[in-house]
Amino acid sequence: MSALPLELRGAGVRRDGRLLVGPVDLRLEGTGVTAVIGPNGSGKSMLLRLMHGLERPVGRVDWALPEAEARARQALVAQRPIVLRRSVRANLAFPLRLAGLSRAASRARAEAQAAAFDLGEQLAQRATSLSGGEAQRLALARALITDPEVLFADEPCAALDGRATRAIEARLARAAATTHVVLATHDMGQARRIATRVVFMLHGRVAEAGPAAAFFAGPRTPQAAAFLKGDIVE
Numbered sequence: 368m369s370a371l372p373l374e375l376r377g378a379g380v381r382r383d384g385r386l387l388v389g390p391v392d393l394r395l396e397g398t399g400v401t402a403v404i405g406p407n408g409s410g411k412s413m414l415l416r417l418m419h420g421l422e423r424p425v426g427r428v429d430w431a432l433p434e435a436e437a438r439a440r441q442a443l444v445a446q447r448p449i450v451l452r453r454s455v456r457a458n459l460a461f462p463l464r465l466a467g468l469s470r471a472a473s474r475a476r477a478e479a480q481a482a483a484f485d486l487g488e489q490l491a492q493r494a495t496s497l498s499g500g501e502a503q504r505l506a507l508a509r510a511l512i513t514d515p516e517v518l519f520a521d522e523p524c525a526a527l528d529g530r531a532t533r534a535i536e537a538r539l540a541r542a543a544a545t546t547h548v549v550l551a552t553h554d555m556g557q558a559r560r561i562a563t564r565v566v567f568m569l570h571g572r573v574a575e576a577g578p579a580a581a582f583f584a585g586p587r588t589p590q591a592a593a594f595l596k597g598d599i600v601e
């Protein structure tokens with residue numbers, strides 16, 4: 368199984384004449400979890416926004432498909448779960464209805480997805496009344512319901528407790544069997560637990576990238592080594 372390839376060449380985001388992120392050269396393909404790590408303000412969120420098409424790029428951000436098609440095959444989950452002021456069932460059925468599925472088929476698929484994300488009891492509950500952990504499970508379940516090839520997740524567990532975090536991690540790891548999960552996280556424990564690849568950001572640029580096991584066993588750059596030790600990296 369190979370998810371949609373994405374290639375960044377000299378890519379970045381410029382604001383007020385300043386390059387917030389970039390230039391970045393990076394190729395993402397296949398499945399698994401790519402953890403985007405780095406200090407606060409290093410550009411993790413901006414890199415995800417750039418890849419997801421939410422920022423006007425400098426340089427090139429190329430999907431292997433026309434932009435509209437590529438867009439339909441990717442999804443984003445944010446730190447604060449975004450849910451519609453409707454039932455859990457309606458939240459899950461919504462992207463399927465948009466994709467043209469019938470009402471009955473959307474409903475059936477929504478109910479199966481709710482069960483898979485441990486939200487079966489909350490189907491009729493208003494999504495805005497869910498707990499933080501439940502709301503994030505819902506946001507993730509909804510993002511994955513259309514089987515995207517790439518899922519961007521920006522600090523999805525930052526506002527959650529340990530138990531809710533593990534529940535999200537388990538679902539991300541499962542999704543990564545068929546999807547390329549691009550996970551921005553400041554939680555190195557999380558990156559060690561579920562990343563298959565690492566992109567280490569520093570000052571808006573990729574300082575080091577490679578397989579997670581090798582990175583955590585012995586990073587090549589002194590900056591990454593310092594970051595892993597918990598030192599403040601300048």
Ligand SMILES: Nc1ncnc2c1ncn2[C@@H]1O[C@H](COP(=O)(O)OP(=O)(O)O)[C@@H](O)[C@H]1O
Pocket residue numbers: 382387405406407408409410411412413414
């Ligand atoms: N909307 C914005 N306008 C201007 N600068 C921004 C904006 N968002 C982020 N930045 C700046 O871009 C840089 C990268 O930020 P961000 O991607 O949020 O970092 P991270 O997610 O790694 O903490 C920082 O210097 C930040 O101050």
Ligand SMILES: [Mg+2]
Pocket residue numbers: 411412413522551
């Ligand atoms: Mg961020």
